[in-house]
Amino acid sequence: MMAESIRKKTTLASILFLAAILFSACGNDVEEIPESPLNQNGAQEEKERYKEFTSTSGDLSILATELWQEDKTLHKESDLSLYNEAYQSYLITLTDDKAAFSDDMDMDHYSELIAASAMKDLKEATVTEREAVASNGLEGRKFHVSGNIDDVSVTYVFLVLENEKEFVQVILWSFTENIENNASYYERIIESVKYHEVENDESGN
Numbered sequence: 001m002m003a004e005s006i007r008k009k010t011t012l013a014s015i016l017f018l019a020a021i022l023f024s025a026c027g028n029d030v031e032e033i034p035e036s037p038l039n040q041n042g043a044q045e046e047k048e049r050y051k052e053f054t055s056t057s058g059d060l061s062i063l064a065t066e067l068w069q070e071d072k073t074l075h076k077e078s079d080l081s082l083y084n085e086a087y088q089s090y091l092i093t094l095t096d097d098k099a100a101f102s103d104d105m106d107m108d109h110y111s112e113l114i115a116a117s118a119m120k121d122l123k124e125a126t127v128t129e130r131e132a133v134a135s136n137g138l139e140g141r142k143f144h145v146s147g148n149i150d151d152v153s154v155t156y157v158f159l160v161l162e163n164e165k166e167f168v169q170v171i172l173w174s175f176t177e178n179i180e181n182n183a184s185y186y187e188r189i190i191e192s193v194k195y196h197e198v199e200n201d202e203s204g205n
Contacts, residue, residue, distance in 0.1 A: 068084045070082060110160065126145070126147065136196070144156065144158070
């Protein structure tokens with residue numbers, strides 16, 4: 001059966017770098033979308049086992065299949081970076097210190113800035129409605145940003161969370177065809193995100 005093809009304010013601008021990572025890993029012919037073992041229902045041809053990945057700081061954990069591997073070279077500011085070569089899919093986490101923004105910066109405004117930054121250099125860019133979500137009691141927003149770069153359609157799935165001191169971004173991206181045809185597979189990963197309070201030692205680390 002044929003498988004479907006599958007900060008601080010500086011981090012706002014860094015979103016635009018993500019597509020370059022995607023294309024650089026796909027060879028020179030970026031218009032040819034690689035096949036994926038996923039089918040339209042997000043079910044793998046062979047059952048994959050899920051495992052927990054934890055950020056370097058220990059405050060975030062994500063469930064993804066064993067085809068995902070940690071890759072710290074994806075983004076120098078990411079606390080957790082994952083790459084799935086078979087599905088040409090990527091995930092990073094970024095944080096913005098709330099003290100870097102004005103006091104009236106709230107979740108909705110921050111999410112709007114993130115979406116606008118991601119759309120800036122995409123052609124025919126679109127953004128979905130920001131959905132209110134929660135993770136371990138933290139308020140959050142989830143939305144997709146899609147558009148074309150060099151005639152190739154890509155989609156970013158954003159989960160933005162807010163704790164007392166930071167805004168936290170979890171960003172998953174791939175070719176739009178991958179995301180749309182295998183929505184349940186990618187949603188399961190994004191929805192598995194958990195935030196954990198990490199106690200500092202006496203030195204403040």
